[in-house]
Amino acid sequence: MxxxxxxxxxxxxxxxxxxxxxxxxxxxxxxxxxxxxxxxxxxxxxxxxxxxxxxxxxxxxxxxxxxxxxxxxxxxxxxxxxxxxxxxxxxxxxxxxxxxxxxxxxxxxxxxxxxxxxxxxxxxxxxxxxxxxxxxxxxxxxxxxxxxxxxxxxxxxxxxxxxxxxxxxxxxxxxxxxxxxxxxxxxxxxxxxxxxxxxxxxxxxxxxxxxxxxxxxxxxxxxxxxGGDDIDNLLLNIALEDLQSEWGEDFSGNASLVQLLRRAVIQAKEALSFAPSATIELEYGPRKYQREIDVQLFNRLIxxxxxxxxxxxxxxxxxxxxxxxxxxxxxxxxxxxxxxxxxxxxxxxxxxxxxxxxxxxxxxxxxxxxxxxxxxxxxxxxxxxDVTPLSLGIETMGGLMSKLIHRNSTIPASETELFTTAVDGQTNVLIHVLQGERELVKDCRSLARFDLKDIDPMIAGMARIQVRFLIDANGILNVTAKDLRTGKEHSMDVKPSYGLTDDQVEAMILESYDKAEEDFKERQIREARVEADAIIGATEKAKEDEAYHALPDAERIAIDRAINELRLAYHSDDHLLIRDQIEKLNQATMALAEAIMNEAVGKALKGTNVND
Amino acid sequence: MKFYDALGLEPKLAIDLDDLKKRFYDRSRQWHPDRFSRSSSEEKQRSEEMTSMLNDAFRTLREPVTRAEYFLRESGLELSKDAPPELLEEVFELNMALEELRGGDESARGQLVLAQERFTGMLADADSGLSRLFASYDGKADAIVLEQIRATLNRRKYVSNLLRDVEKELNVHSAN
Structure with a gap:
């Protein structure tokens, strides 16, 4: 840097x-x-x-x-x-x-x-x-x-x-x-x-x-x-079959060889966009494999x-x-x-x-x-x-999907639906939300199940809960429910069919902070400190050199002061300050570095600034 | 009627499509969530509500059929789900012909092609009938006209379903 x-x-x-x-x-x-x-x-x-x-x-x-x-x-x-x-x-x-x-x-x-x-x-x-x-x-x-x-x-x-x-x-x-x-x-x-x-x-x-x-x-x-992966896999299968007949062994379980072969196949595929033919080449230990593929064969395959x-x-x-x-x-x-x-x-x-x-x-x-x-x-x-690519609907009687928002609707798009209870005293209603174009629930993608819970017990059909399905500008579903009788928001439990719950994501964010995440500023400080360590180490080592003792007193004092100032700055949380002091130490040791270079002994100080 | 309100329009059945589009785009520029990415969460939510309403309104109002259906619902009239009685005999014969073609009897094809032409004509008649009725109702809000619109929509929907079935069958068998 x-x-x-x-x-x-x-x-x-x-x-x-x-x-x-x-x-x-x-x-x-x-x-x-x-x-x-x-x-x-x-x-x-x-x-x-x-x-x-x-x-x-x-x-x-x-x-x-x-x-x-x-x-x-x-x-x-x-x-x-x-x-x-x-x-x-x-x-x-x-x-x-x-x-x-x-x-x-x-x-x-x-x-x-x-x-x-x-x-x-x-x-x-x-x-x-x-x-x-x-x-x-x-x-x-x-x-x-x-x-x-x-x-x-x-x-x-x-x-x-x-x-x-x-x-x-x-x-x-x-x-x-x-x-x-x-x-x-x-x-x-x-x-x-x-x-x-x-x-x-x-x-x-x-x-x-x-x-x-x-x-x-x-x-x-x-x-x-x-996509392109599918083309790679076609070529890969051909190459693996070749290897089986030529080398008499099935390598499809050998992950390392398969990856080498995949790389070779991709090279050949890319070359075929510009040349009439290309060769899949693999060297594996002492063995070599070559297979020429021409555009005609490639086109037939894909x-x-x-x-x-x-x-x-x-x-x-x-x-x-x-x-x-x-x-x-x-x-x-x-x-x-x-x-x-x-x-x-x-x-x-x-x-x-x-x-x-x-x-x-x-x-x-x-x-x-x-x-x-x-x-x-x-x-x-x-x-x-933009639009939503797939229709959104809910499961209705008999395993059928009833569409609420049709595919290719401009987003954000929304639809409201009124839900009620089917039997006396029922306290919750389950809504199964789906995505897809087919009529049967089993042919659509299950998104989530929403449980409208804590409904006051009453006669069947009396409850009035309005559920709003909104596909936002990201194409992601948001669901809210309102009890029309009280006008208040109605609580519900969400069980996504696939994917992480909010709590799981939160836990992963925390974990990533613990282990890998550091923000940009921390990283800059860390990098400046690595650099400071390198130059301090190199300077201390150079101080053992004869050239150091031959320096005038003022130069030696200046170097010591620069090291001390860098050490002070080291523990600050200002990477710019650390870098300033590194630069000062660089200046202070210039004559020393030159002397060592001239003597052509020891290690050149010049190489110590790791990032130059 | 909230869809008309969203686009700043008086609730009328006949609509100038170019004007509708212009209103939609102008309001989208003003209200789209892209314009509020750095705003407070209340403003964001309002933008989302405004835009989703705007999108729903534009989608509904730009097609004469969905517009009329919306207008009727808002006026307290539900669409009928029964087959129009004047078509019953026709549908009976059509179903026989469809069965025959499905069973491989190619002689039914001619009859279905004729039906296809007739239904396409009926749809066009319904559409021009609708635009006449729209103008009439916009001029004078007469409940009888609204009933006529309802009947036309019902008939149109039914014919459109028949046409879809006929075309599906004709295509399936010509592909074989």
Missing amino acids: STLQIDFGHAKPRIVGIDLGTTNSLVAVMDLTGPRILSGIVPSVVSVTESGEVIAGAEAREMLITHPERTVYSVKRLMGRGVGDVQDELRLFPFHIVEGSESVLKLQLGDKVMTPPEVSAYILRKLKEDAEDVLGASVTQAVITVPAYFNDAQRQATKDAGRIAGLEVLRLVNEPTAAALAYGLDKRKEGLVAVYDLGGGTFDISILRLHDGIFEVLATNGDTHL EPIVERTLGPCRNCIKDAGITVEQINETVMVGGSTRIPLVRSAVERLFRKRPHTELNPDEVVALGAAVQAGILGGEVEDKLLL
Whole structure:
């Protein structure tokens, strides 16, 4: 870290925009000139070291090869889901699920047990720290993007992850909508835009109307389990079959080899976007494996995956109440849209050459930063009107789902429903809230059960409790109940079907403070102290050198004074003061360092400032 | 009527759609929660309530059918759920034809295609009938006109369901 720290003093705290992706994550911020990516791509990988330390990002990605059993990737696929939902993933991903993970998955990583929101929180914390390092200020508020087709539980899990990471999540924004914001930002765009977003693990399609600074989502559709990961798995299966026949062994249980092979497969996949053929190459001990894949074979393999994206596109056009000819532009988002077959399929369906000039890896984070700018008041002429991707309803007699808020309704959206008792003296009413498009409860996603309790005993049908279902601007459900007879708010118990309860999240926030969380200021002090330790240590060592004793008295006194002053500053909680004194000690020891260098004995003092 | 209030409109059945949209966007700019992210929790809650009401109102009022249904409900008239008696015979024959096509009897197809055309025409008639009745009621609030609107809506809904069933069956079997 540079010793030059720009202190923003009492400047308004910056809200960052975060793309929390399946494969990679990014953080961006809104500047006067537009949105800007802060620091590099952070791989969405988390690992627990043998000493029990949790690491995230590029470092953790290396652990995928060396310690696959204590490392997790693509955790976004597990957000807001239960054990029953992820049986398919478990066949392909080396996740170790702990017994007793009914409503929230628990992953075993080394000797730690973590839920998906906690894992994601480590990725978010890394992004937060990266952003703080670049901005030179503490970051506590964020906009985080989610796939448009994420359901309530998946959104809530993402919000929980933010809270655990010490971030106030001011808004969840749908990824394709964020992309449209970045795309339409400085152009005076008007008209209908389709955003096709094929990422590492999810697929979204959204159709928006842009007019006069308003980005109005007309309809959205998608598949939260479709993406580049699926393509990797196809290639991986071929390679594993090859190995079985060539090397005579089934390696699918060898996590370390599978990760090496996965990396090789991804390289080949990426190369195939630019070359007519590519080779999957693996060296494992003395053995070598090579397999050439040409574009024809690759296209044949992935065609069913590309085809699976087209149905949601057609439904989305229909739901938007438009025809394909009316769409003015198509925007491509997500790394998988670099694949030529994907581009040609989209071009065929929308009858237009899609826009690919924006970096598909960055556009979502940039859009999130724009939304952060809207919330922060820096961007005043833009407004997003988004929709809920799935219908919301309640269970009625006979296991049927009765819809209250239809999909593609602009959010916030609300509906009220009157509930009463069915038998004399009944004191509670249970409401089962669901999300989905199907008629039967069993085909929809259970969100939560609300228990309207403590109803005064009375004749059946006399109670009048009005329940308000509100889907907020984040696409998350809020439920309140009012007793119409008393006009007072009616209490209820909430049992979420999937995900963490509020108490669990609170406990995790506390725990994260205990163990890993330290705020930006503490980190800066700690870093300054590490630097101070280094320079004091080096100076003390140099004092044993002959060159020190050869110095004039005044120089030696100046060095001792500088050390003492640094030691005094050391225990203050002002990192700038510590850094000032480090700089003074640096100055005071300049002549000494020079003398030692000249003598070419001992260790050069110059190398002691660890961060220069 | 609160949905009209939310958009600053007099409760009328006939609405200028461009004006409605403009009101919706102007009010969204003013009230959207994005504008209140740094405000007090009371202001935030108020913004959320205003915007959700605005969204619900716009969604309901922009379509003539949902608008009329809302207007009737607010006027104390419930929509009927019975089949319109004048269509009973037609529906009986239609169901037979649907059964035949489901059973693989392609000769029923012609009859269904004719029914499809007839129902599409009925929907268009209902829509133009509605706009005439809207203008009439807005001019003079006559309870008889409101009853006629109710009958038209009921018939329209029923025909629209029939059309959906016919089209579904025609599509399923042409796809095979």
